[in-house]
Amino acid sequence: MSAGLPHPLTYSVIIDEKLGLGLPPHVYYMWLAMIILFTCAMMLRGRLQLVPGGMQNVFETVIGGLEDFTVANIGEDGRKVFPFLCSIFIFILVMNYIGLIPGCDAATANVNTNAAMALCVFLYYNYIGIKRWGFGYIKHFMGPMAALAPLMLVLETVSHLARPVSLTLRLFGNIRGEEIVLVLLFVLAPVLGTLPMYFLFILGKTIQAFIFFMLTMIYLKGSLEHAH
Amino acid sequence: MFFPKQGKPSGAVELFYVAGTIGLQLVSATFIGLAMGYFLDKWLGTSPWLLMLFLLLGIVAGFRDVYREVKRIQRRTGDAPGADGSDQGN
Numbered sequence: 001m002s003a004g005l006p007h008p009l010t011y012s013v014i015i016d017e018k019l020g021l022g023l024p025p026h027v028y029y030m031w032l033a034m035i036i037l038f039t040c041a042m043m044l045r046g047r048l049q050l051v052p053g054g055m056q057n058v059f060e061t062v063i064g065g066l067e068d069f070t071v072a073n074i075g076e077d078g079r080k081v082f083p084f085l086c087s088i089f090i091f092i093l094v095m096n097y098i099g100l101i102p103g104c105d106a107a108t109a110n111v112n113t114n115a116a117m118a119l120c121v122f123l124y125y126n127y128i129g130i131k132r133w134g135f136g137y138i139k140h141f142m143g144p145m146a147a148l149a150p151l152m153l154v155l156e157t158v159s160h161l162a163r164p165v166s167l168t169l170r171l172f173g174n175i176r177g178e179e180i181v182l183v184l185l186f187v188l189a190p191v192l193g194t195l196p197m198y199f200l201f202i203l204g205k206t207i208q209a210f211i212f213f214m215l216t217m218i219y220l221k222g223s224l225e226h227a228h
Numbered sequence: 229m230f231f232p233k234q235g236k237p238s239g240a241v242e243l244f245y246v247a248g249t250i251g252l253q254l255v256s257a258t259f260i261g262l263a264m265g266y267f268l269d270k271w272l273g274t275s276p277w278l279l280m281l282f283l284l285l286g287i288v289a290g291f292r293d294v295y296r297e298v299k300r301i302q303r304r305t306g307d308a309p310g311a312d313g314s315d316q317g318n
Contacts, residue, residue, distance in 0.1 A: 158264065158282075158289040162257035170252050211245050 011103050026110035033094040033107060062090075066213070074221045081220050084124060088117065089213035092171070096205035099179055100198060106205075109176040111168060118164035121216050129223030139227040167215060174208045243301060250297050254290035261286015 012028035044056055052060050066086055070078040092108060099106025107113045129137045141160075143152030178201045185193040265282025269275055 154285055155289045155292060158261050158286050159253075159257050159293050161264075162253060162260045162286075162289070162293075165260060166249075166252040166256040169256065170249070207245070211249060214245055215249060 010105050012105070024110070025105050026107040026113055029098050029105055030095060030107040030113060032104075033091060033098055036094055037090065070217055073217060074224060077224050078217075078220075081128060081224075085213055085217055085220070088121070088216060089209055092117070092209040092212055093206065096175060096209055097202070099175065099205070100182075100201065106175050106179060108171055108208075109179045111172045114168040114171045115164070117171075117212075118167040121167065121219065122160075122164040125216070125219045125223045128220060132224060133227075136227075137223070140223065142227070163215075163219060167212060171208055171212055174204065178204055246297065246301055250294050253293045253297075257290030257293060258283070258286045261289065 010025050012025040015028060016023060016025075040055070040059075044059060049056065063086055066089060067079070067082055070082050070085060074081070095107040095113070098104050099109060126137075129140060133139070138153075141153050141156040142149040143156070145152075182194060182197060182201065185197055261282045261284075262279070264286070265279035268278045268282065272278065
């Protein structure tokens with residue numbers, strides 16, 4: 001929750017001094033999120049059971065719920081793209097929550113992390129569309145009427161290019177704003193002021209991760225379904 | 229809580245999510261149009277014209293996105309209650 005202040009004292013600064021790599025904090029916290037997720041995955045893979053218990057139960061609830069949601073929205077095609085969607089959701093969620101640990105910073109509070117993920121989403125849904133429809137994918141950009149097709153081509157290009165920008169800025173603005181509010185409240189009233197905000201921000205960070213997931217799902221749905 | 233335990237969140241919560249995404253799409257489409265016009269002008273040397281044209285196109289694209297999103301919400305909530313797929317998800 002250092003919120004990108006000029007001289008943040010986060011663990012990453014100390015680790016960076018030890019390693020001498022000169023990397024910015026958000027890279028370390030993204031690595032931390034990756035380590036957490038890989039460890040969870042390795043631990044769970046070793047002892048999968050038919051009757052889930054403990055952590056397997058938690059993950060099955062989350063991933064099963066998301067899969068149902070995806071299939072209800074996209075249809076059966078959604079199962080093919082679901083691994084990408086789910087990894088994006090869980091990755092963003094873990095990165096957001098890391099920002100709530102004192103001395104850590106959310107990797108998503110930096111615009112570069114979000115831009116990388118939004119570009120991945122942009123390339124992925126276009127790749128899925130081209131793979132599915134071949135050259136006919138261009139019909140998705142043409143609109144319903146043949147006479148207006150050149151105009152629609154430009155309009156759709158603009159609105160498709162605006163998608164990664166708005167994905168990036170939405171996640172960045174919300175998470176960075178929450179981190180700054182946490183620091184300011186900590187300055188005003190050290191523990192008492194911050195504690196209630198934690199509950200609000202746990203909710204807020206979940207919502208932001210879910211919005212990113214849901215928009216990715218809507219874009220994938222648009223490229224999978226038939227052009228109108 | 230707000231997490232979709234039942235496969236999909238309740239109607240009001242989902243509307244809340246969707247409504248929160250509309251505004252930024254409008255703004256970023258406008259700015260993408262502006263940037264496209266600016267760089268095309270720089271490239272082709274047709275100074276103010278493409279900038280104006282693409283800014284206008286960006287604004288139109290943004291409003292078109294908002295319109296399409298609103299249609300989507302309306303299609304989802306305009307149905308009779310209970311007919312919005314709540315009987316398929318479990």
